[in-house]
Amino acid sequence: MNPTLQLTINGERREIALDDPRVTLLDLLRERLDLTGTKKGCDRGQCGACTVLVDGKRVNSCLALAISLDGAEITTIEGLAVNGALHPVQAAFIAHDGFQCGYCTPGQIMSAVGLILEGQAGDDPERVREGMSGNLCRCGAYAGIAEAVIEAQR
Numbered sequence: 583m584n585p586t587l588q589l590t591i592n593g594e595r596r597e598i599a600l601d602d603p604r605v606t607l608l609d610l611l612r613e614r615l616d617l618t619g620t621k622k623g624c625d626r627g628q629c630g631a632c633t634v635l636v637d638g639k640r641v642n643s644c645l646a647l648a649i650s651l652d653g654a655e656i657t658t659i660e661g662l663a664v665n666g667a668l669h670p671v672q673a674a675f676i677a678h679d680g681f682q683c684g685y686c687t688p689g690q691i692m693s694a695v696g697l698i699l700e701g702q703a704g705d706d707p708e709r710v711r712e713g714m715s716g717n718l719c720r721c722g723a724y725a726g727i728a729e730a731v732i733e734a735q736r
């Protein structure tokens with residue numbers, strides 16, 4: 583019999599029968615639940631493109647087995663905007679050009695939201711960059727990202 587998970591995803595309670603107990607949270611979100619805003623980059627915990635919040639903490643979803651998260655609350659990039667209004671972090675990324683190609687942006691934004699929730703953002707760009715160091719941007723938009731995080735946490 584397939585194991586069944588209870589998850590709250592973007593505020594909605596879901597009961598999910600797992601076909602494969604080895605599935606990662608990333609693949610569950612993208613392949614089963616069509617939440618493709620969460621991106622797959624390295625698939626080995628090195629790029630941060632797959633960052634989501636699990637019970638309010640930043641997690642690389644490519645490293646998390648879905649089966650280990652029974653009862654957890656998951657927030658993905660799709661869950662940030664409320665009634666069409668952008669989350670302040672999303673708005674700040676736009677205002678400060680915190681992206682170029684955009685592939686890493688969902689992970690960057692989720693990581694920024696987590697950093698702010700942890701109270702670790704601060705006003706110092708170097709400190710913000712350190713706090714966001716698990717999220718790589720191949721376009722090098724780091725200056726705009728740090729500015730956006732600083733504005734959003736004010």
Ligand code: FES
Pocket residue numbers: 621622623624625626627628629630631632633642643644645
């Ligand atoms: Fe998960 Fe790169 S895809 S850290």
